[in-house]
Amino acid sequence: MNALTVNHLSFTYPSGTKALDDISLSVQEGQSVAILGSNGAGKSTLLDVLLGWQKSTEVSLYDKPLSSYGRKELGRTLALVPQFEQYNFSFSLLDYVLFGRSPYLSGLGTPSEEDAEIAYQALCDVGLESYAERHITTLSGGEHQLLLLARAIAQQSSMLLLDEPTSALDPANRKRVITILKQLHTKGKTLLFTTHDANLAYDLASHVAMVKKGRLLCYGSKEEVVTTAMLTTLYDTDLTVAQVGTKTLIY
Template identity: 70%
Template structure:
């Protein structure tokens, strides 16, 4: 089943700057898709459109126009993991993760025991359950990224969107994030993430959409589209894809 269908999508900012031109994507349920491109390629704008933050009549979410979803209903289908988030209050990790349950709560309602259980489970998934009652303001950069993922897991959405999920992480936390996302993919989650890191995209994604200057260069399985020729065209610098000892290397 198609999770997200983008049909001939274009977007121009109020200033007149054209950000996206004629983007068409058919993202299947339970796939992991990398939106790959350089800075300014249109990745973040496309992500905003997929989240419904910018209006568009050209996107279907599970065969229903995105614009027809109510705010809470949309929250049950799509969760976002941003690059970073500023903590205005000293919430505990558990309290912060519970924000992911907001689409299921009644207006002004309090989380149930089940909501708390799901939040704990999400923290366990990312390895932070022992920090559940610690303040989010005490977290390192890597831990902060993990709690953002925990909040999205607690949301129990069908689709998970991540904006540059490993851009500021050290190798150990990068590995943790990859392992968590691969496990979520194995459980049937549809995952879409932006990145400019071709090796990371190849390791995690099943499919890659290459964006260049607001246009879709190509879209398909990573094995088909991540080639030396396509990467060289995308980044306008020599790139090589080769197989060494059964592993695909990109440099």
């Protein structure tokens, strides 16, 4: 089933800057797709449009126009893991992960014990359950990224949108995040993430969309599109795709 369809999408900011130009792609349910490109290529704008944060009529989710989704319905379908979240209030980790239950609450309702259990399970999924009562402002950068992931997991949406999920992480935390994302993918979640890291894209994604200056350079299975020639065109620099044992390495 088509989870996401983008049909000739162009997007221009009110300031007049054209960020996306005639992008078309479709994502099947359960796929893991990397949006790969250099800084300023339009990856984050594309993610914003797919989230519904920037308005567009050229995007469909599960064969239904994105613009026809209600706010809560969309929240139950898509969850966002931003690159960074700034907090000025010191919520406990459990309180924060409970925010992911918002699309399931009626009107001005508050979370139930069942929601608390789901949120706690999400903390278990990312390995932060022992910190459930700690304040979020005491977390390290890596734990912080795991927390954002836990909130998105608690949202129980079928699709996760992730903005540069490992860009600010050390190798150990990067490995943890990748492992969790692979587990989520195995469980059937559709993943769509932006990255400028070709190695991450190859490691985590089944399909890769290469975006350059707002245009889609190519889109297909990673084996088809992640080639030395395409990467060199994408980044305007010499890059090599090499096979080292069973691993594919890009340098």
